[in-house]
Amino acid sequence: MSATIKAVVLSAGAWSQSSHLPALKADNRVDLVAISSPNAEMAAMLGRQFETRHFADWRDALALRPDIVVVSSPPVAHEEQVIAALEAGAHVLVEKPFALSAGAARRMRDTAERLGKALLVGFGWPAAPIFALSRKLIEAGEIGRIEHLTMHLAVNTRALLSGSTDGGWGGKAESNTATYTDKAISGGGSAAVTMSHELGMVEWLVGEPIVALNASTFPPASDIDLHTSVNAEFTGGGSAAISAASTHPYLARPQWHMALYGDKGQLWADSVADTLRLVRASGEVVEYGAPEASGVYDPGAPTKALIACAFGAPAPAGLTARLAAHVVAVTDAIYLSAKTNQKLQVETL
Known part of the structure; x- marks a missing residue:
């Protein structure tokens, strides 16, 4: 090289x-x-x-x-x-x-x-300190086997998905609204644009794929949903409640709220407050704050990872095409479940 x-x-x-x-x-x-x-x-x-x-x-x-x-x-x-x-x-x-x-x-x-x-x-959120630390604690066995998790992400995409401004997060040159308002171009609304980050994050943290789900979207039957709710099951039997919301445009950080419940402890994360809390089964509480639990997103993280791969580094686990392909399969199931009001199995890729 x-x-x-x-x-x-x-x-x-x-x-x-x-x-x-x-x-x-x-x-x-x-x-x-x-x-x-x-x-x-x-x-x-x-x-x-x-x-x-x-x-x-x-x-x-x-x-x-x-x-x-x-x-x-x-x-x-x-x-x-x-x-x-x-x-x-x-x-x-x-x-x-x-x-x-x-x-x-x-x-x-x-x-x-x-x-x-x-x-x-481009799943860049695993590089944020709050999530990198969460995975480190999970891999160290701090909360044991994950039995259940909840995850919510709110991002200021409401106007963008409705054909208006992106709220400024797209840089000085605002995003092309047509990219986000035609499902044939974008793949959908909240479930595709926002929840894809969550789905990648969930499977990266848990270490198991989602195999079944039922979902709802709002507005109902809309090609471009503003809000999405999913109840999901993992291969190991654990469950998840995942939701995504589109807020009005304002220059605030994306709002992640996450809780993971294991047989040995729990983790709670709030990205805006830069707070991660570990609760062990003994009742001991460990609090983490900024900078080690910062929820600030580095928009250049995926590009930096690509550069590193060109120089021989392995692909980061949270950004791989294999993970992303399964996220697409889950997203397909979300839209079909919301349309049919049925619980569905997720295609194995």
Whole structure:
């Protein structure tokens, strides 16, 4: 491996401006050789800001034979761009939602595994200290076997999912609202956009896949749901109550509230309060606060992980395509369960 790697960002937009591109430019081992965007004005603006070539056609950027590729397009374009980047020899980071269907997710995952390339999906929350510490305590056996968990995530996406502003979290260039209001492009509303983070987090923390669920969404029968509730079961028999809500736009951190109940203890987490509490079966309470239990999100974390993979590091467990493919299967089951009002088994990928 050369001391310097070449990087491109495909379909760069508001989220790339605030996350992927700054992380790439901050690493002196990375040569950002191009960005692409179908929006010529956006491409030119980002090209100037990040001092790199820009193209309207993503294939022109890929023709530069980069070592790493960030795919920041809407989910409808992921499969074509991800597989093309992998077959061009690159390690790839793709944003979430990973895919519009479990079949597309499987094909991307299988291509990466066949070619021996890293394929990461933008689940960046496991890198936040509060969740990294939670997993460390779980792996140390502090709460024993997890029997039940509750998780709630509220994010200021209500207006965005309704076709208006993104509330400012997408950077100076606001997100394209069409990306979030057409299920054929985005994969859905709250369950796809927000709860996908939770589903990845839950399976990463518990270490078991969700195998059955029943779900409801609001508004009922809407293609773009604002709020989602799921009751889920794991392979080992444990259960979970998971919910996601879309709040009005304001510049506040995403609000995670999590509780895990095991046969040896409990964990409670509040990301906004930067608080993690461990309660052992003996009644002993251990409180953690910032910085070790900080709930601040690092938007560059997945991009940094991609760079590390290019230099030989293993893919972080919370960002793998195998995990993300199962999240897509769970999301498919959520929407079908909400539509049919039935408990469903989740497809095994």
